[in-house]
Amino acid sequence: MFTTLPRKRFSDEIVEQMIGLIKDGRLKPGDSLPSEREIAEKLGVSRPPLREALKTLECLGFIEVRQRRKSVVKSVADFSLQNPLVKVIQGDAAMVVQLLEVRKILESWAAAEASRLATEENIQTLETVYQDLDRDFRNDELGVDADVRFHLSIYQATQNTVLSHIASTLLALLHQTQRVTRQVMFTETVNKERLLQQHHAILSAIRERNPEKAREAILTHLDYAESYFVNRS
Amino acid sequence: MFTTLPRKRFSDEIVEQMIGLIKDGRLKPGDSLPSEREIAEKLGVSRPPLREALKTLECLGFIEVRQRRKSVVKSVADFSLQNPLVKVIQGDAAMVVQLLEVRKILESWAAAEASRLATEENIQTLETVYQDLDRDFRNDELGVDADVRFHLSIYQATQNTVLSHIASTLLALLHQTQRVTRQVMFTETVNKERLLQQHHAILSAIRERNPEKAREAILTHLDYAESYFVNRS
DNA sequence: ATAAATCATCTGGTATGACCAATAGGGCAA
């Protein structure tokens, strides 16, 4: 007779509504949100539930909340550097290896698929990021950011949004662990050259639209990273 | 000289601390947390930031917050049915296909790996879940829960925690969309038989420790699901 | 004695209003 009313928490409803706005394009990446007080008033809720909703959205990677600045809508592309899940994996060598394993599976497929489906724009992005990586290395920087962006760009070139979203989570996990590994790695200059060359191979393969080559290039790269990590531990 | 103090938000610190407790095993899946007021007092913070921390933990899949009940620690295994990300994918046919694509990649690998690494316990779990699925079907239920558990069990049998965690997110997305698809699917009884047989094939292959067969069985299953979904849309 | 109804208590969800620290932007002074 009567359908039970949802009685959902306000925060969840707000989350849904805002995701809807983002999906519809009424909120675009880069847009900044009004202040919390303003949003709360417009929605007719108080700040605490609103803040919980923002927390959730931050957690899901849709927005970035910055102290004393307005929150901004992120692109799914922007990986969340402060993902708390990082804490789970950090310092756990076994998990780093497991993470690499998962990356091998997904990224080898992504590279092959990107070779087929990448748009000109996707390839342009990859080239740019590669240049950034090259510059970072020459400036004796670790280039972790550029590296993560490079791999993320590959995922995006598959035109698979779901995959991109998962990848951004995975790579955020990577971001922290990388920093330590690389510091050791770069005590030998040759490693830099090798890494750069591996990335170049991946880029070339995708540009040449050669799926098999791209897959192999990625696997070579990840195997190299893994062997280095395993030997170090 | 002086290291800059973190000045992190309380909520983030709480999240880290609780994840630490879970990692250390001092909080085990199934344990119920004290009440919010109690935790807040012990931590020396007020409820709002504490609640934001709990929101984050819920979002990450570590705990489940239930109205008027105490929050409980979840196993990474337990997929969160109310994952807000569901709302993004829901009703978006393109994303459902993308999701299936990602599952093919991960799950075919997982099935093969499970065939190699599954413990006796893992296989026992799979058998039990398969029986549940069979029972549900015979009782004219949709068996979405059992289905999700079945596939999740395969991921867990790979002994890769990172993968299991990702999978639980993916399968939570699936959970909602499945319900609709199946209702249509089961208007024809033959589909039930076929699904059951496909699951049995997967189970058998893993039990026989035959990675290639397991991989093929999974792909057959997912291809079947995809074709059904694509034709329906 | 047992089963059912009752009620105080506890829970999470929300509201309100206040304060803090740090930033951004405008106005002021040089």
Added chain:
DNA sequence: TTGCCCTATTGGTCATACCAGATGATTTAT
């Protein structure tokens, strides 16, 4: 024009209060 300072505004936090529903023990009726 340039550089500094001040203030309004922002997110982060606290304290308190109230609500509605679940819990569990107590009381009541059988």
